[in-house]
Amino acid sequence: MKVTVVGAGAVGASCAEYIAIKDFASEVVLLDIKEGYAEGKAMDLMQTASLNGFDTKITGSTNDYSKTAGSHIAVITSGIPRKPGMTREELIGINAGIVKTVSQNLLEHSPEAIIIVVSNPMDTMTYLVHKTTGLPKNRIIGMGGALDSARFKYRLAEALEAPISDVDGMVIGGHSDKGMVPLIGHATRNSVKVSEFLNQDQMDYVVQETKVGGATLTGLLGTSAWYAPGAAVSGLVQAIACDQKKMFPCSTFLEGEYGLNDICIGVPVILGKNGIEKVVEIELSEAEKAKMQESAEGVSKTNGLLEL
Numbered sequence: 001m002k003v004t005v006v007g008a009g010a011v012g013a014s015c016a017e018y019i020a021i022k023d024f025a026s027e028v029v030l031l032d033i034k035e036g037y038a039e040g041k042a043m044d045l046m047q048t049a050s051l052n053g054f055d056t057k058i059t060g061s062t063n064d065y066s067k068t069a070g071s072h073i074a075v076i077t078s079g080i081p082r083k084p085g086m087t088r089e090e091l092i093g094i095n096a097g098i099v100k101t102v103s104q105n106l107l108e109h110s111p112e113a114i115i116i117v118v119s120n121p122m123d124t125m126t127y128l129v130h131k132t133t134g135l136p137k138n139r140i141i142g143m144g145g146a147l148d149s150a151r152f153k154y155r156l157a158e159a160l161e162a163p164i165s166d167v168d169g170m171v172i173g174g175h176s177d178k179g180m181v182p183l184i185g186h187a188t189r190n191s192v193k194v195s196e197f198l199n200q201d202q203m204d205y206v207v208q209e210t211k212v213g214g215a216t217l218t219g220l221l222g223t224s225a226w227y228a229p230g231a232a233v234s235g236l237v238q239a240i241a242c243d244q245k246k247m248f249p250c251s252t253f254l255e256g257e258y259g260l261n262d263i264c265i266g267v268p269v270i271l272g273k274n275g276i277e278k279v280v281e282i283e284l285s286e287a288e289k290a291k292m293q294e295s296a297e298g299v300s301k302t303n304g305l306l307e308l
């Protein structure tokens, strides 16, 4: 199983590291436009192999896509991250051009690849790949909800004063500060709804902190986060590579599901060897449906800025 990760920056390198540590892929190719950068990251990561006990071979390439040929899965993390005070949507101007070119280059050498889009604004970049590559929709996956759900569980565990392994929860909707829809009404601690343990103020706090999770970290770090994003991507890659049929919220092209059309937005999907094998339609409350609709309007507005 060969995996390419385009962009050897913070998220790309973290993602390559987690994939290698989980030791399910035979090869990871890191590719970056910056001369020598991907080769350097790959060499540094390979020097952790004997320490961390993995056999995955990691190589680097400076913009030479022939090295990525025959990849089963390709992850796009190339592009600029936001700085404190910015929204993800503000990155569209530079990142759209990068994501379009990178996806075309990838497919030229790996026509069968499943593409995972990470670059922001992620739902719109996923839609861009959908509109410009002509790939079937099961092979284009946007990563956002897996990360947002991990942050939701972190905040839930904090509020519940419980270990994270006790809690479960999911975030759907757009991967944006305003558009995320943390499904607090469905969140549980050992199958018991969290509303049994938390009052409304506590639940509102968890929801709000989850939605601005990326912005909070950007404020602290001066650039956006990478450990949890990298781990979230590695989870999606593993589900596909190992045909796990796991459920994650991912951005996918919708054709009527959740009452939405012509949009890529986060909904629960089943990931297996064919990429997105199923969109799972769960029952939402009227309030959740309204939030999902509002989120979709935000994503569509950003999509409208694309030059397609």
Ligand SMILES: NC(=O)C1=CN([C@@H]2O[C@H](COP(=O)(O)OP(=O)(O)OC[C@H]3O[C@@H](n4cnc5c(N)ncnc54)[C@H](O)[C@@H]3O)[C@@H](O)[C@H]2O)C=CC1
Residues within 6 Å of the ligand: 006, 007, 008, 009, 010, 011, 012, 031, 032, 033, 034, 037, 077, 078, 079, 080, 081, 082, 091, 095, 098, 102, 117, 118, 119, 120, 122, 143, 144, 147, 175, 223, 224, 225, 226, 229
């Ligand atoms: N969907 C999500 O949940 C998340 C998305 N992101 C997004 O991921 C992207 C990357 O973030 P970081 O890794 O922190 O940024 P970074 O700046 O550390 O790394 C980006 C890398 O992309 C490379 N690059 C730029 N243009 C390229 C091209 N045409 N071909 C190949 N490589 C190219 C740069 O040289 C750089 O090394 C950003 O857009 C960020 O907003 C970040 C975290 C989570």
Ligand SMILES: O=C([O-])CC(=O)C(=O)O
Residues within 6 Å of the ligand: 081, 082, 088, 120, 147, 175, 213, 214, 215, 218, 224, 225, 229
């Ligand atoms: O916050 C950002 O800009 C990066 C990102 O998408 C995240 O960490 O959720």
